[in-house]
Amino acid sequence: MNGLLVMQSDFGLSDGAVSAMCGVVLSVDDKLRIYHLTHDIPPFDTFEASYRLMQAVPFWPEGTVFVTVVDPGVGSSRKNIVAKTKRGQYIVTPDNGSLSHISRAVGIESVRVISEKIGRRQNSEQSYTFLGRDLFSYTAALLASGKVSYEEIGEEMDLRELVLFAGLHPEITETRIQGVIETLDVRFGSLWTNISRKDFHTLNVHDGEDLDVSVYNGRTRVYHSFVPFQRTFADVEIGEPLLYINSLDYVGLALNQGNFSKAYNIGTRKPWYIVLERIPKSKQPE
Numbered sequence: 001m002n003g004l005l006v007m008q009s010d011f012g013l014s015d016g017a018v019s020a021m022c023g024v025v026l027s028v029d030d031k032l033r034i035y036h037l038t039h040d041i042p043p044f045d046t047f048e049a050s051y052r053l054m055q056a057v058p059f060w061p062e063g064t065v066f067v068t069v070v071d072p073g074v075g076s077s078r079k080n081i082v083a084k085t086k087r088g089q090y091i092v093t094p095d096n097g098s099l100s101h102i103s104r105a106v107g108i109e110s111v112r113v114i115s116e117k118i119g120r121r122q123n124s125e126q127s128y129t130f131l132g133r134d135l136f137s138y139t140a141a142l143l144a145s146g147k148v149s150y151e152e153i154g155e156e157m158d159l160r161e162l163v164l165f166a167g168l169h170p171e172i173t174e175t176r177i178q179g180v181i182e183t184l185d186v187r188f189g190s191l192w193t194n195i196s197r198k199d200f201h202t203l204n205v206h207d208g209e210d211l212d213v214s215v216y217n218g219r220t221r222v223y224h225s226f227v228p229f230q231r232t233f234a235d236v237e238i239g240e241p242l243l244y245i246n247s248l249d250y251v252g253l254a255l256n257q258g259n260f261s262k263a264y265n266i267g268t269r270k271p272w273y274i275v276l277e278r279i280p281k282s283k284q285p286e
Contacts, residue, residue: 002063003029005144008037008052009069009132010045017130021067021137024121028141037066044072046097047165047269051183053091054101055248062088067140068098069132078163080114080135082143082153090150092140094131100165105248111162114139115154167270170195172202175278181215181268185252189259191215191266193274195251203278205229211243211276213253215264218271223264226279227253243276251276 005025011017018039025032037056041049049070057066071094079095086107091099092114099108116125119139127134142148170179170193179195205211208228215223228236229243233256236242241260246252253274254260266272 001065001144001146002061003032003144004035004060004064005032005140006035006037006056006060006064006066007039007068007137008041008049008066009039010041010043010049011039011069011132013039017132020130020133021069024133024137025141025144028138028147029145032141032144037068041070044070046070046072047100048183050098050100050102050165053098054105057085057089057091057102058087058106060089063090065090065092065140065144067092067132067136069094069136070098071096071131074131075128079157080119080131080139081111081157082114082139082150083111083162084109084150090140090143092136092143094136095163097163097165099162100168103162103164104168108159108162111157111159112150113154113157118142118148118153168194170199172199175203177203177276179251179274179276180270181266181272181274182250183268184261185246185254188254189261189263190246190252190254191260191268191274192246192248193251193253195274195276197245197249197251200245200251200276203276205278207231208235210279212279213241213243213277214275215253215266216271216273216275217267222266233257 081095083091086109121134121138124134170177179193181191182194183192210226210228213227214221227241236256238257
């Protein structure tokens with residue numbers, strides 16, 4: 001392990017919850033380096049937690065330990081787990097879908113169920129509503145400090161039992177891709193889809209070419225236009241739309257120096273989806 005520990009939660013920073021988690025970590029080993037992915041996940045939003053892990057985990061070194069606590073099922077029968085990614089990072093988390101995007105983008109090598117005999121903080125046995133402090137952060141600290149090995153955390157879990165969200169992959173034909181608007185580029189309002197660069201290039205579209213773009217809320221089409229595929233925002237005029245490949249290698253839909261989501265009142269996930277259709281070269285604007 002490299003002594004790096006990264007936290008994520010839906011706790012916010014307006015009370016002492018995150019500070020308590022940090023205190024538990026440093027009580028295990030005060031040489032650990034603690035960093036924060038975000039604590040602004042919307043309450044109970046395990047899908048958003050999953051997405052933000054994908055945004056960060058791949059860029060951290062092998063041996064980094066992440067702890068993510070977005071846990072609407074706290075104290076229930078759902079499993080408490082540690083996952084090892086195929087790139088060698090570790091994620092301590094409830095088994096509630098939070099590993100879905102990492103599974104898609106990076107891959108999960110193995111998962112172990114946390115043994116409470118190993119991973120529960122001493123004298124917290126009667127605490128059932130703050131496992132972020134009493135189990136997840138404590139387990140993450142044991143792992144990151146090397147005081148407990150990954151193999152000692154608990155029994156290995158069958159990967160087929162892992163809770164993963166459905167619908168993470170787009171529907172693709174020769175001339176059309178239908179995808180989900182998974183999240184927003186939070187500050188700027190661009191729509192980030194589940195259509196990967198690889199998926200998009202099956203349409204054989206080149207820089208500057210227009211696509212027929214529709215955004216739906218259920219059966220209702222709320223946006224329709226011919227939109228160019230460009231490398232970056234400055235390739236279109238201010239206020240104009242573009243399709244682009246975002247920093248995570250997925251298709252985004254944006255307005256140059258504008259907020260696409262607010263401009264068209266567009267949300268994320270079901271029932272929101274996007275359709276991209278290739279326009280024959282003979283019908284491309286000149």
